[in-house]
Amino acid sequence: MSIVKIPKLSSELEFVPFELLEDEIKVKYFSDGVQAGFPSPADDFKEQRISLDSKYLTNPDATFLVRVKGDSMYPTLQIGDLLIVKSDKELLDNKIGILxxxxxxxxxxxxxxxxxxxxxxxxxxxxxxxxxxxxxxxLGIVQHFIRDL
Structure with missing residues (x-):
């Protein structure tokens, strides 16, 4: 019999636990975006509401959060970034993974x-x-990240 021990996270990563509750929180979302140049005064903001947990934390059994503690992936990922990692995604070319x-x-x-x-x-x-x-x-593929400004 062979027992494989799962490696631990390196010092450049920190596991961040999360818990999903029954209540869904929705925030305002402007699907037309915002202009980074010169906005048109005629633009009409169409407000919608989305749930961030249903968008980013889908399939909670295959989703986990990891905080970046090192800078080997700078400038793409920076120290303090919160990574949303999916373990049900395939490791494809040019994808960022927890490996x-x-x-x-x-x-x-x-x-x-x-x-x-x-x-x-x-x-x-x-x-x-x-x-x-x-x-x-x-362990999983980085699908999204959250960075505090």
Whole structure:
């Protein structure tokens, strides 16, 4: 019998627990967006209401939150960003995942399928080359992130 121990998160990540309650909170949402240039005075704001939890926390059994504590993915991800991670998504080319190579600590990196490397967006950090005999464990794919301004 073989028992596989799941690696822990590296020091650049922090698990953030969340709990879904029965009540859904909806916030105002302007589907037409806002102009970053010169807005037209004729623009008519059409107010709608959306639930952030139903948009970003769908399938709660396959969703978890992780806070970025390191800067290997800067400028894409910054220290303090809250990552919304989905464990039911497939690791595809150029996706950012929570990954472990050969049972090492989980880290957050971009997957380059063609070159078989895990990319650190911050050029000060080395990429992780993936050999033919290496095993990648994908905890989940980063689908969204929240950044405080």
């Amino acid at each position: 472990s190579v050969n049972n090492t600590e989980f880290t957050v990196k971009r997957f380059d399928k063609e070159k078989n490397i895990l990319i650190a967006d911050n050029k000060s950090f080395p990429n992780i080359e993936i050999g033919e005999d290496d095993t990648i464990l994908c």
